[in-house]
Amino acid sequence: QVQLVQSGGGLVQAGGSLRLSCAASGLTFGSYAMGWYRQAPGKERELVARISSGGGTYYPDSVKGRFTISRDNAKNTVYLQMNSLKPEDTAVYYCKAFNGEGSYEAQGTQVTVSS
Numbered sequence: 001q002v003q004l005v006q007s008g009g010g011l012v013q014a015g016g017s018l019r020l021s022c023a024a025s026g027l028t029f030g031s032y033a034m035g036w037y038r039q040a041p042g043k044e045r046e047l048v049a050r051i052s053s054g055g056g057t058y059y060p061d062s063v064k065g066r067f068t069i070s071r072d073n074a075k076n077t078v079y080l081q082m083n084s085l086k087p088e089d090t091a092v093y094y095c096k097a098f099n100g101e102g103s104y105e106a107q108g109t110q111v112t113v114s115s
Contacts, residue, residue: 002026002104004095009109012085016113020080022095022106029076032099036069036080038091038111045094049080053099063089085113 008020020036033052039045049069050058057069068081078095092108 004097004104004106006093006095006106006109009093009111011112011114014085014087014113014115016085017081017083018085018111019082020093020095020109020111022078024076024078024097027097027104029097030073032097034069034071034078035096035098036093037096038093040091048093051078082111087113087115089113
């Protein structure tokens with residue numbers, strides 16, 4: 001059974017930092033690309049970071065230079081380091097594992113950035 005378990009969300013002031021973690025089990029972690037998505041109330045879900053199985057990364061302009069995605073294949077874990085947080089980063093954040101065989105998503109964690 002595949003499980004993705006997130007941790008690390010919470011409340012932070014604008015300009016602060018948070019690190020999200022997502023630990024995977026039940027899958028061959030190294031063969032999956034991993035992504036972090038977010039969804040704010042009334043808005044569509046958006047991708048904020050993606051890392052391929054080979055370590056290549058992608059960020060949209062909205063978070064580039066502030067967010068960093070990384071993975072530790074030995075620990076089956078993907079991280080999202082978020083710096084210089086802004087109130088508009090407030091959302092529920094989800095990690096997702098995906099490859100040609102399918103995709104799995106974690107339960108989501110709330111990140112709230114106060115002004």
